[in-house]
Amino acid sequence: MKLFPERFYDSFFVNEYGKIESLRASRYNTCFSIVLMSVEGGGKGRLADESAGRQVMHRLASRVVESVRNCDVVGLVDERRIIVILPEADHFGSLMTVRKLSRAVEPISDGTPFSVILTQATFPRDGRGFGELVGTAASRAKLQKESLWERLRLRDKLFWEVMGTLTASAPSGYNDSTFEAGGDRPLTEFFIEQLDELIVKEISRTPQKRGILYFSSKKISQRLPLVKNLNAAGAFSTRVFLVGEPEENAWEIKTATPLIIDDQRLRETFFTFYLNEGTGYALICKENWGATYACFHTADAHLVEGLITKFQSEYSLQETLG
């Protein structure tokens, strides 16, 4: 019986193909990416021995083959992992494929004991050999499992529910953490603005690097320190969006796009989401009584990407990551 669809290859083939692709990319100085799909859950035994597990893998394989481009190569890595090789795809191209595949395979795992984790890696920045790339994607899958996004099942919540959950949570690790600012706290409210300035400095330090920055404020004003810093930063490749209500007087900023959103919740909670190919950082601050702020910040790129995806989707914004 044929278990898998056409254009779905075995691990030997994808491994050989991946090695050739990395040689080709290094010879012609181009990039390519891989997307690794790991199936979690089910019994502790082999997935192939369970009929439900076999069925899920079979349906995933069919759906992935249907969703990718003709030039992409899909195959098995092992009994729990499927790999997609994306020729000529850069970091952001592979992130968009992850989004697309995530949507395509979500209904398959729903209602089953299985869950699917999608991660990506790009040649050459994440590794120069095919094995190294698979290793990077696998270690990202491990990190992703530990991410608050997965642990708190934030995927199933609405954007503002996620924001509320995060500001009310009390993580104190090196990856996700909370702090309070303003009032008589050791950190002043300027500290929050200094954090935004820090991001703009990072952007202007490597202006050629692509990325995305969402910055929300009660009112998008040209007097905001971030706006002043953006004006002084010169040209850069990061796409910057300023979210909030407009100021009465019209003004123009060349390096950022204003997103006019009139939402009561933006007056109480403001955020900064920054994602580029190397890093992710999010800062969410909820204003309390007496100009004090309860803040959550994270360096978890998966969580930042999730927040950006939810924000774009619920406010019908263009789906872009850089």
Added chain:
Amino acid sequence: MMDKNRTLLALKRDEEINDLTGYLTGLGFDPVSVCDGARAIELAIQEVPSFVIADIDLPVIDAERVFQILRHNPHTSNIPFIFIADSVTDIKGFRTGVDIFLQRPINLDELSSRIRQTLSARKSSGPGSKGIEGRLSQMSLADILQILHLNKKEGELKVSSGEKTGSVYIKDGEIYNSSLEGIEKEKALFRLFTWDEGKFEFTPKQVTATKKIRSTTGNLLMEGMRQIDEFRKKEDQFPGKDRHLRCKVDPNTLPKGLQPVIYEIIQLVNAYPKVADIVDRSAYPDYEVYTTIVSMLARGILDYRDAEGAAADQMAQFLTTDQAISIREKILSHYTGLNVNYGKIMLISTSGSLASEFIKRCKVIPGFSMNSKSSFQQISLENPLGEISAIKLYGGMDITLFSIPAVKNMGPLWRAFSENLIGVVLLWDTEGEGDLSELEGAKKDILAKKRVPALHVFSGEATKEAGARYRSALGLKPDEPLFKLNKNDNGMIFEIFYSLFSSLIKDDYVR
């Protein structure tokens, strides 16, 4: 055929006809008079006059209509009109500078001077004297050249911007030569391409200039535009126009077969050390000269000999050129990506004031500069956060100092912004002794992700026991140094950085 002296008087008042006929005849004109608009049109077409004097209220066809009809006829479209009316009237299509409007009573002296004015203006813009003219803001030089090329035109294209004027000579649509302030060929043409504001004027005429530009127009335009784009992109990497250069090698020892521009630059540097002079006097386009200078600086063939060059010399005393190159190569080899131009040293301290004090003392390092682009200058000085200063290293490479507080809940900052990390400096003082565990935690977390040298710096006087305590709390190996930064001991700052750079070069650090 136009008669230079023939003038047409279309006036309804006889006394005016008589007065003006006599006056114009006296001035050497040959006036012909008519009493209505229809006759005026007929005569103007039969024998084109040098100008028409018309009463605005002409019978049969009024003067405005006569004017419009004659303007639409290619044979008569250039005839200047002098309108005479009792009151100010709006005339559709009136050409300021060409046509004249006079209100009764007519002042004959004024009429005479206006006629002279309009005829001399017309003479200078007569047919054949100018082909095309316009503003560069409306149409770029590249577009004009393309049009002239496609139409196989011959003539001189004059371009002026401010007080500068340049020319491009075109024959059969091909660019023969270009000149601008004593400069010729591609160099002049590519400089003209950079002008966005100004006027252009193409005069069709026989071009006798020698063909000095060999490339085809298409190639010239593409190459010119490419060089301008590249120049704008890399402008900040090029040496300033006022910098002075010197040649570090004996020109006679240079191998043969190098690009001719290199030999030319070396000769020019010896005669004119200023960058602006070298670029102006070289026969090669500006972009080529600048990129060659940059590459010669990077290869050590050229060197700066001015104040900034002195700073580089100072830096050379701190780090030798070989060491600076090694650090740069270390950073470049470990961080892939476009234009890696910096390495980051993370400064993690137990208090903001301590970090601030440390940064102030780093000012003794040659090439050190504070990042002045901050909206919170004062706060940034007291509680430095993020990139606060940089040390210019070599070949456009910066070493930046990035400050972060040593508290666990700032972990996301050092995790998210540790790109291009080349070292960590952990800083504490007696007051911050209680936070050593936080410092140790931060160090472990960073080093687990990036293999970089970590330096431990205690600010103040430490007893032997305290030193042992700190070493134990921070998990220092016996051979790892513990730096004690005393007040006014600037030598220690050099030692700290020297140790960091030495570790970086020696060991398989970074990544």
